[in-house]
Amino acid sequence: MTRLILGPFNRVEGDLEVQLEVADGRVTEARVKAPMYRGFEVVLQGRDPMDAMTIAPRICGICSVSQSVAAAKALADACGVLVPPNGVHAINLMLACENLADHLTHFYVFFMPDFTREVYARRGWFGEVERRFAAVVGGGPGRGLHNRAALAARARWLELMGALGGKWPHTGAILPGGSSRAIETTERVRLLARLREMRAFLEATLFGTPLEEVAALQTLAELQAWRTRAQGSDLALFLDIADEIGLAALGPGPGRYLSYGAYARPDGTHALAQGVWDAGTQQRLALDATQISEDLSHAWYAQSDGARPLHPDAGLTQPDPDRSGAYTWNKAPRLAGQVVETGAIARQLVDGQPLIRDACARHGGSVATRVLARLVELARILPMMEHWLMALQSNEPFHQVHPMPAQAQGAGLSEAARGALGHWLRIENGRIAHYQIVAPTSWNFSPRDAAGNPGALEMALQGAALDDATADGPGTSVAVQHIVRSFDPCMVCTVH
Amino acid sequence: MSLLCADTPDLPGLLRDNGINLLGHPALSLKGGEDHIGLLQDCVHGRVRLDALCVEGAMLRGPHGSGRFHVLAGTEVAMIDWVRRLAPMARHVVAIGACAAWGGITASGYNPTEACGLQYEDELKGGLLGAHFRALGGLPVINIAGCPTHPGWVTDSLMALAAGLLTEADLDPLGRPRFYADQLVHHGCTRNEYYEYKASAAKPSDLGCTMENMGCKGTQAHADCNTRLWNGHGSCTRGGYACISCTEPGFQHPGHPFHLTPKLAGIPTGLPTDMPKAWFVALASLSKSATPKRVKKNAHSDHVVLPPVSRKTGLR
Numbered sequence: 001m002t003r004l005i006l007g008p009f010n011r012v013e014g015d016l017e018v019q020l021e022v023a024d025g026r027v028t029e030a031r032v033k034a035p036m037y038r039g040f041e042v043v044l045q046g047r048d049p050m051d052a053m054t055i056a057p058r059i060c061g062i063c064s065v066s067q068s069v070a071a072a073k074a075l076a077d078a079c080g081v082l083v084p085p086n087g088v089h090a091i092n093l094m095l096a097c098e099n100l101a102d103h104l105t106h107f108y109v110f111f112m113p114d115f116t117r118e119v120y121a122r123r124g125w126f127g128e129v130e131r132r133f134a135a136v137v138g139g140g141p142g143r144g145l146h147n148r149a150a151l152a153a154r155a156r157w158l159e160l161m162g163a164l165g166g167k168w169p170h171t172g173a174i175l176p177g178g179s180s181r182a183i184e185t186t187e188r189v190r191l192l193a194r195l196r197e198m199r200a201f202l203e204a205t206l207f208g209t210p211l212e213e214v215a216a217l218q219t220l221a222e223l224q225a226w227r228t229r230a231q232g233s234d235l236a237l238f239l240d241i242a243d244e245i246g247l248a249a250l251g252p253g254p255g256r257y258l259s260y261g262a263y264a265r266p267d268g269t270h271a272l273a274q275g276v277w278d279a280g281t282q283q284r285l286a287l288d289a290t291q292i293s294e295d296l297s298h299a300w301y302a303q304s305d306g307a308r309p310l311h312p313d314a315g316l317t318q319p320d321p322d323r324s325g326a327y328t329w330n331k332a333p334r335l336a337g338q339v340v341e342t343g344a345i346a347r348q349l350v351d352g353q354p355l356i357r358d359a360c361a362r363h364g365g366s367v368a369t370r371v372l373a374r375l376v377e378l379a380r381i382l383p384m385m386e387h388w389l390m391a392l393q394s395n396e397p398f399h400q401v402h403p404m405p406a407q408a409q410g411a412g413l414s415e416a417a418r419g420a421l422g423h424w425l426r427i428e429n430g431r432i433a434h435y436q437i438v439a440p441t442s443w444n445f446s447p448r449d450a451a452g453n454p455g456a457l458e459m460a461l462q463g464a465a466l467d468d469a470t471a472d473g474p475g476t477s478v479a480v481q482h483i484v485r486s487f488d489p490c491m492v493c494t495v496h
Numbered sequence: 497m498s499l500l501c502a503d504t505p506d507l508p509g510l511l512r513d514n515g516i517n518l519l520g521h522p523a524l525s526l527k528g529g530e531d532h533i534g535l536l537q538d539c540v541h542g543r544v545r546l547d548a549l550c551v552e553g554a555m556l557r558g559p560h561g562s563g564r565f566h567v568l569a570g571t572e573v574a575m576i577d578w579v580r581r582l583a584p585m586a587r588h589v590v591a592i593g594a595c596a597a598w599g600g601i602t603a604s605g606y607n608p609t610e611a612c613g614l615q616y617e618d619e620l621k622g623g624l625l626g627a628h629f630r631a632l633g634g635l636p637v638i639n640i641a642g643c644p645t646h647p648g649w650v651t652d653s654l655m656a657l658a659a660g661l662l663t664e665a666d667l668d669p670l671g672r673p674r675f676y677a678d679q680l681v682h683h684g685c686t687r688n689e690y691y692e693y694k695a696s697a698a699k700p701s702d703l704g705c706t707m708e709n710m711g712c713k714g715t716q717a718h719a720d721c722n723t724r725l726w727n728g729h730g731s732c733t734r735g736g737y738a739c740i741s742c743t744e745p746g747f748q749h750p751g752h753p754f755h756l757t758p759k760l761a762g763i764p765t766g767l768p769t770d771m772p773k774a775w776f777v778a779l780a781s782l783s784k785s786a787t788p789k790r791v792k793k794n795a796h797s798d799h800v801v802l803p804p805v806s807r808k809t810g811l812r
Contacts, residue, residue: 007569010521010528013497017569036556036566043605048753054740055748058601061497061644105500113526135526136508137518144508152505162727166735169498169644173735180700180736182798319608321564398798399701 001028004466006477007035009484011110011135013062014491016445018457018484019327020477022466027480030454030461032445034330037300040496041317044435049075049404049427052435056423057170059437060493062105064169065098065161066416067423067493070437073412074423075176081402085266087178089388090164090398092263092271093191094174095414096385097160099262100198102417103344103374104157106488107206107234108133108150111371114481115241119467125241132234146205146234153201160194163187178399185394195386202378208233214379218354220362235375242368251460251483252364254339255279257346258443260287260422262415263384271384272415276335277349279360284350288336289413292422294438295332295449298325309334309449312424312436313409329495332446332455333438341365341456342419342443343487345373353380367486374488406430416440418490439493457487497523498593501727502647510651515658519544533571540581548657549586549631551579551614554595554602555624558610565609576624579614583625587633588657589614590640592650597639597671598623598745605749613639615671618746635664639671643742648724649676670745672718680769681714681731681739684722691715693787694780695795701736704795708764711755712738715768719743 007017015036021029040059044052056071057064069091076083083091112133120126134144136151158168164181165171173181183191199211207214208230217223223239230236242248261274276285293309296302302320309332310316320326340346345365348356356376359369405427412423419440426434446455454462464479500523504510511518518524520535538544555576556565563574571578583589591614594600598618602611613623615637621627623637630636638657640649653673656662668677685691690705697704706712714722714732717739721731732739740754741747752758758765767776790802 005570006529008522008528008532008571009569010525010532011523013523015566015569033569035569037609038556038565038602039605039608042608046605048756050753050755054754055601055604058643109500109523116526136524137521138526139508141512148506148508151500151507155501155503155507156728158501159728162725162730164735166730166732166737167644167726168501171735172732172737172740175700177700181734182701182736184799319559319565321559395799397701399699401699 004477006480007033009481011113012485012489012491013060014489014494016484016489016491018461018480020461020466020480025466027461027464027466030458031327032330032447032455032457033328034445034491034495035328036491036495037319037329038492038495039317039319041435041437044432047432048430049078049425049432052425052432053172053175059496060490061169062102063098063416063418063421063439063490063493065094065165065171065174066414066421068171068174069095070412070414070421070423072174072176073414074410074425075404075412076410077412078408078410078425078427079176079402079404081177081400083178084397084400086182086392086396086398087400088264088266089391090179090181090183091174092388093385094161094165094171094179096263096381097158097164098168099415099417100378100381101154101158102488103378104150104154106374106417107371108147109136110488111485112234112238113144113147114478114485117476117478119476119478123244125237125244128237129241132237149201149205153198157194157198160191163191175399177402178397180399182398183392188389188392192386192389195382195389199382202382206234206375207379208236211379211382214376215383217376219358220355223355238371242371247368247371247482248359248363248366250367250479251464251486252366253341253456253460255365256335256338256340257349257365258287258335258340258342258420259347259350260413260415260420262347263381272347272351275350276340277346279349279365282361284352289411289422291336292438293334293337295334297332297450298327298447299323299331300326300329301331312422312438313411313426315436317436328447330442330446332449333443334449339446339453339456339459340443342440343370343373344377344417344419345370346419347415348373348376367482370486404430416490416493418488418493419443421493437496439490439496441487441489441491441494444487445489445491445494457484498644498647499650500647502651503728504651511654514655516654519546529570536578536582539585542585546582546586548588548590548654549579549582550590550592550654551596552592554599554609554611555579555614556602556609556611557624558608561610579624583614583629583631586631588635588638589625589629589631590638590653590657591615592640593645594641594643594742594747597637597641600643601748603748615639616745619670635662635667636671638662638667638673641670641672641743641745642719643747646676646721646724646726649673668718672743676720676724677718677743679718679720679723681717681719681721681733682768683720685714685731685733686722687733689791690795692783693791694784695787695791698796701798702796703798703800706733706738707757709757710738711740711753711757713741713766714739716766717741717743
């Protein structure tokens with residue numbers, strides 16, 4: 001038995017350490033450590049409720065809109081305001097803009113460069129992968145051409161946020177009552193042109209076919225047939241690599257998937273459904289948000305002996321860096337006491353996207369399925385954005401004025417790129433008295449709970465082969481790299 | 497991460513062609529773990545030349561000065577200790593964003609993480625490295641402050657450093673590059689006509705000036721947001737919300753709700769920079785009485801209700 005410590009992980013957002021117990025070249029136990037505490041929930045207390053709209057987005061430089069949307073929803077819940085349809089569409093456009101930018105960044109900048117590591121130097125695809133995906137630092141001229149093109153397309157794409165929200169990250173345009181930036185009728189044409197630029201990039205480089213063909217795929221068999229039409233595309237190359245090195249079997253998660261429902265509709269439903277997908281029974285269950293709790297047994301937070309995990313309505317954040325048995329600043333969120341996974345894979349499974357359900361049924365929720373789910377989501381959401389943009393009505397409001405009660409309570413459940421994001425707050429005497437946040441990577445990278453159940457990544461790492469690890473060090477541990485990054489973690493949100 | 501929004505068709509090319517070789521970057525480097533730690537060690541021991549140490553994020557000194565609130569993964573060494581070791585080896589030390597410059601939003605409330613900036617704690621000089629710190633190149637910490645910071649401020653600063661064009665005279669008294677900090681957010685604000693006539697917004701999405709009621713500090717905030725613009729077209733004021741002066745130290749605790757203008761006897765307490773109060777009051781009351789109907793009406797709408805009058809002949 002050997003103990004290995006991996007970290008820092010580059011190409012993930014924020015600071016991450018993974019501790020592995022290894023026997024016979026395989027991981028027997030993993031512990032995921034978030035080595036930072038930031039205290040946002042604590043500093044929100046005592047502030048004017050609307051200050052949350054300035055402070056919460058600043059939790060993260062890449063999930064900023066997601067944090068704004070969750071905070072705005074929690075405050076809207078507290079004050080009872082109804083966002084006018086234009087406001088709903090404008091906020092969806094901003095949220096989708098950020099989420100799609102994150103999916104693009106993940107694939108090109110964070111995930112694919114791992115296939116340019118030396119351990120793959122003898123593979124037939126190595127030269128092509130280097131040409132397309134070599135990392136920005138250490139890549140060199142003439143290499144990483146698709147990464148660079150994706151970065152340029154992303155920067156241009158985020159100009160949508162310049163128009164819709166003034167800037168990205170940390171827009172102040174997202175408010176409980178809607179958006180502060182009304183979009184003029186003729187502006188929509190210009191914004192639509194930007195959507196079509198991204199569509200053109202995705203169809204030419206990532207997919208090699210129209211988005212609608214990817215979004216309509218029903219089964220893995222259909223995906224195979226699609227590959228023959230899309231040869232040369234980045235997704236087809238990824239599928240080749242995934243087949244050859246077995247990514248479909250690598251890093252399966254807990255098999256239960258949580259989505260709060262993404263992209264609100266004016267009638268209160270979601271474009272991507274809310275719920276829980278149980279892969280074991282192939283059942284979609286309704287979400288009971290009262291069953292969410294955070295277990296502190298292995299995190300550096302104080303709680304009284306024998307205390308039960310609390311719902312975020314009641315839970316506290318009191319750092320205790322000397323707590324024995326603890327190994328991370330991340331709490332362990334559980335749904336009805338169970339470990340769940342969240343992210344694009346969860347959204348697509350809960351929503352019933354047939355290809356992702358087929359892939360999950362045949363392969364499990366593995367590295368390959370997580371990556372495929374993100375790319376399918378790109379293909380599904382961009383056409384929705386075109387629709388939202390055209391649904392904006394001239395001379396109709398984008399924002400509804402509302403008073404903020406002196407005593408109130410609210411919850412804001414939303415979907416960030418990385419999955420389920422919840423804010424829970426209470427207002428007393430016109431000030432924030434209580435604020436709790438459960439971020440997507442809090443779920444995915446949670447530590448063990450009191451019953452000893454490992455979190456989703458900890459589970460996914462068990463059994464992973466360590467190619468070139470020795471007693472002296474972990475080597476590249478490339479399987480671990482793939483599994484960790486397949487979740488697209490955001491550690492800075494995790495340790496808010 | 498804001499760097500990735502830089503206005504260029506090829507970010508790696510932009511850096512390389514302007515003499516910038518990224519040794520390591522948390523989002524962009526292929527290798528992590530031992531390779532990353534090895535790079536840091538090589539810099540600490542002078543085996544690799546470190547021209548610029550760029551730090552993002554607040555320096556977390558807590559709990560009780562130990563720095564255990566942020567231990568660099570894989571090292572069991574606090575981030576503040578890594579920065580203390582690396583800074584003396586660097587030709588330039590650069591704070592990227594308000595948190596690294598002054599503590600920023602992380603230092604809100606009672607500052608539970610004991611956050612500070614590299615050389616400031618809010619507006620007080622000192623911070624992690626001390627008031628007298630100078631990097632090997634002779635400059636104090638360069639504060640590319642802002643929350644977020646603008647990718648153009650970062651690339652312009654780094655390119656100027658690489659070209660030897662950023663001297664002490666190019667930094668303002670708070671260590672911010674003057675090329676953006678000697679401007680005011682007010683410059684180029686599209687709401688200037690409303691400002692001139694004190695035609696003020698009363699609620700979010702109104703087109704009027706946001707200074708009188710909505711908390712806007714654009715007439716005092718040092719930055720070029722409305723002439724450089726964000727993400728192609730934007731700025732806070734163009735997005736319909738107030739400038740909160742995020743390039744200034746201590747912006748995180750303004751002493752009033754961010755979205756409301758503090759007033760004394762109906763007059764905003766924060767007046768435009770360099771403007772005597774009596775003149776402001778006199779001009780404001782005069783301009784309010786002269787406000788054209790068009791400006792007054794549009795100020796309270798989310799789109800232009802009354803367009804400017806069309807003349808039949810050419811303008812003279």
